[in-house]
Amino acid sequence: MISVPQALDTVLNQTFVSAPETVSILEAAGYVLAEDVHSDIAMPPFDKSTMDGYALKASDVAAAPAILKVVGVIPAGAFPEFEICSGQAAKIMTGAPLPKGADTVQIVEKTAAAENGRVKILEPVAPGKNISPQSEIIGLNEKVLSRGTFISPAVIGVLAAVGKSEIKIHRRPRVAILVTGDELVEIQQKPQAGQIRNSNGYALYHQVRDCGALPQPLGVAPDQREALRTKIAEGLQRDVLLISGGVSMGDLDFVEEVFKQLDVNIFFDAVNIKPGKPTVFGKRETTLVFGLPGNPVSASTIFEIIVKPALRKMMGHAQVHNLRWQAIAANNFDSRTRRDNYAPACTYFNDDKIMTAILPSKGSSDILTFARSNSFAIVPGEVQKIKRGEPVEVVLRDEFWKSNSKTGRAA
Numbered sequence: 001m002i003s004v005p006q007a008l009d010t011v012l013n014q015t016f017v018s019a020p021e022t023v024s025i026l027e028a029a030g031y032v033l034a035e036d037v038h039s040d041i042a043m044p045p046f047d048k049s050t051m052d053g054y055a056l057k058a059s060d061v062a063a064a065p066a067i068l069k070v071v072g073v074i075p076a077g078a079f080p081e082f083e084i085c086s087g088q089a090a091k092i093m094t095g096a097p098l099p100k101g102a103d104t105v106q107i108v109e110k111t112a113a114a115e116n117g118r119v120k121i122l123e124p125v126a127p128g129k130n131i132s133p134q135s136e137i138i139g140l141n142e143k144v145l146s147r148g149t150f151i152s153p154a155v156i157g158v159l160a161a162v163g164k165s166e167i168k169i170h171r172r173p174r175v176a177i178l179v180t181g182d183e184l185v186e187i188q189q190k191p192q193a194g195q196i197r198n199s200n201g202y203a204l205y206h207q208v209r210d211c212g213a214l215p216q217p218l219g220v221a222p223d224q225r226e227a228l229r230t231k232i233a234e235g236l237q238r239d240v241l242l243i244s245g246g247v248s249m250g251d252l253d254f255v256e257e258v259f260k261q262l263d264v265n266i267f268f269d270a271v272n273i274k275p276g277k278p279t280v281f282g283k284r285e286t287t288l289v290f291g292l293p294g295n296p297v298s299a300s301t302i303f304e305i306i307v308k309p310a311l312r313k314m315m316g317h318a319q320v321h322n323l324r325w326q327a328i329a330a331n332n333f334d335s336r337t338r339r340d341n342y343a344p345a346c347t348y349f350n351d352d353k354i355m356t357a358i359l360p361s362k363g364s365s366d367i368l369t370f371a372r373s374n375s376f377a378i379v380p381g382e383v384q385k386i387k388r389g390e391p392v393e394v395v396l397r398d399e400f401w402k403s404n405s406k407t408g409r410a411a
Contacts (some may be wrong), residue, residue, distance in 0.1 A: 004126050004340055007306055008282065012320070014283050015310045018239070020168045020187065025159055028151050030212055031169035032316035037145040039162040041360050043138035046079075047098040051130040054111055054119055055102035056089040058127040067114050073098060086272040089119055098131060105130035138162070140317040148318045158183045170316030175208045176235035177201060180245040180255065181294060186220070198368065200244040204292075207303050210398060213240070213311045228258045236262060236287050239314065242307065245294030247280045255291050256280060264289050272381065274339040276302040276365035295364035301342055301376070304397060321327040327377075327394045333386040335379045347394050356394050358386065371389035374399035 002010070020034035049055065056068055068089040074080050076095035081084035084090060084101035092098070092105060104125050112120040138144055144158055149160075151169070159167060179201040187197050198220055208215035216238060221231040223246060232255075246255035247269070259266060264282040269291075271279045274299035280291030290307050292299040309320040327347055335341045347356040358377045361369045376395040379386055386392055 001270050001272050001277070003272050003307065005270045007268060007273075007279070008309060010213065011256055011281055011288070011306055012313060013311050014267065014281075015288060015313045016286070017316050018170045018314045021171045022166050022168050025156060025165050025167060029153060029156055029157070029171060031167075033145055033147055033149045033151060033155075033167065034170045034316060035168040036143055036147050037159065037164055037167075039138045039140065039142050039144050041138075041162065042135040042137065042140045043161060044132050044134060047134050048097050048132050049074075049094060049098060049105045049130060050132050050348075051105055051107045052094050053092060053105045053107040053130060054089040054121065055084060055092045055098055055105050056121065056125075057084060057086060057102060058104040058125055058129075060086060060089075061106065061124050064121050064124045067118050068121060070117050070119050070127050072099070073245050079235045089121070089247045091119075102319045103127045103131075119301055131149055148316055150317065170314070172212055172214045173239035173311060173314045174214045174215050174216055175240040175242060175311070176218050176238040176379070177204050177208065178221055178231050178235055178241065178243045179204075180221045180223060180243060182223045186222045200292075200294070200296050203296060203300055204242055204244060207300065207308070208242070208311070211308050211311050212315055218408070223254065223259060225254050229261065232258050233262060236264075236289070238287065240288045240290070240305075240307075240311065242290050243294060244299045245293045247278050247291035247293065259289065259291070266342060271302075271306070272339050273302075274337045274341045276305075276342075278338065279306065280308070292362070296367050297344070297361075297370045298364040300370065304376070305342060305395070323396045325354055325394050325396060326391055327354040329377075329386050329388055329390050330355045330357040332388050333358040333377070333379065335386070335411045338381045340381050340394070341379040342376040343379060344370050345375045345377040345394060346373055347375040347396060347400055354394075356392060358392075373397075374403055 038182050071088045072090040074090055074092045074096040076093050079097050080099035084099050090099050104127050106121050106125040110123045114120045179198055183195050184198045185191055187196050205215045218231050218235055221227050228242040259282055265285045269280045276293055278293050279302050282289040292302050312320040343358050345356045345358045356377050359369050359373055375397055378393045
């Protein structure tokens, strides 16, 4: 049995970044850049006004109020062909190019119309005021984005501004999901005696999808060697194979046996973690293989802590792990295990403090408690009790950022 850090190191050492591919900018959001991006233009490409007003020479209005002759109007999108001389001004719109000879812009609120095509400037204005100079934001040929950048909508805006209609990204890994067990029925069926519905397949499907990879369900396989062999062989054609169930020590737990038959190199088959001790990791050629426990909370926990970092690395993310914070325990908690306990918790802000309530759970089948959590509280194996007010490390799941519980009290 290996520690969680050892398991993570082993998995990540066997994980390689996916090959680049080119996609349209309309399809690029959510991927990670596989190239550095340089700008083909300066931004702004010219000195431009940041306000509606009048372009002029600052020296002409140093003793304002002053009357200037209006020699033109410059809307955004037009380039002025005239030059501002002493005693002159041009009406200018936000975003329009500054005419030659002008060195500042006085905002329209500090001007007044005067007779005979002139304008009265009511207050002085310093040189360079209300102007965005050429290349202030981006220089010509400047590197604006680096390989490994997550492509958010804001990044899409930058790509569009610098003329990148097609982008090299790291492709999303295809993740086969196989659930095993004679007791499993599909969700449309009402379970009979000894049966339960297949919840793991659907939970894992969305965990894979939410982290940006491509889930490909293989359905449910019975606890039979040949049936497992057929399904596992199919899953080995993908980038990653996730199997839920069949990895413990029971008489019908055949997954590891089939792995060996199919030449899967197994690196570990037990991790010092609760829940999720009977976790298997292996590899065949370039396919990563994870055998997850059959209990739903165990499977989801192992996905978050061990599988998800591998998927994020494959997609080119610089940060592969969920964010960890030091929080304050909001309640007492008895760990009751010698393994590192990743207990479901509700983490939230309380004024300037980060609090976490470790939720009472009925075990690794307690899907309701897990669904009410948004994080894991890590209780090391050598620690048996956490007292209210003590520090505790938490791993934040996506639910923390997406649910209201991040700012409210624990349920």
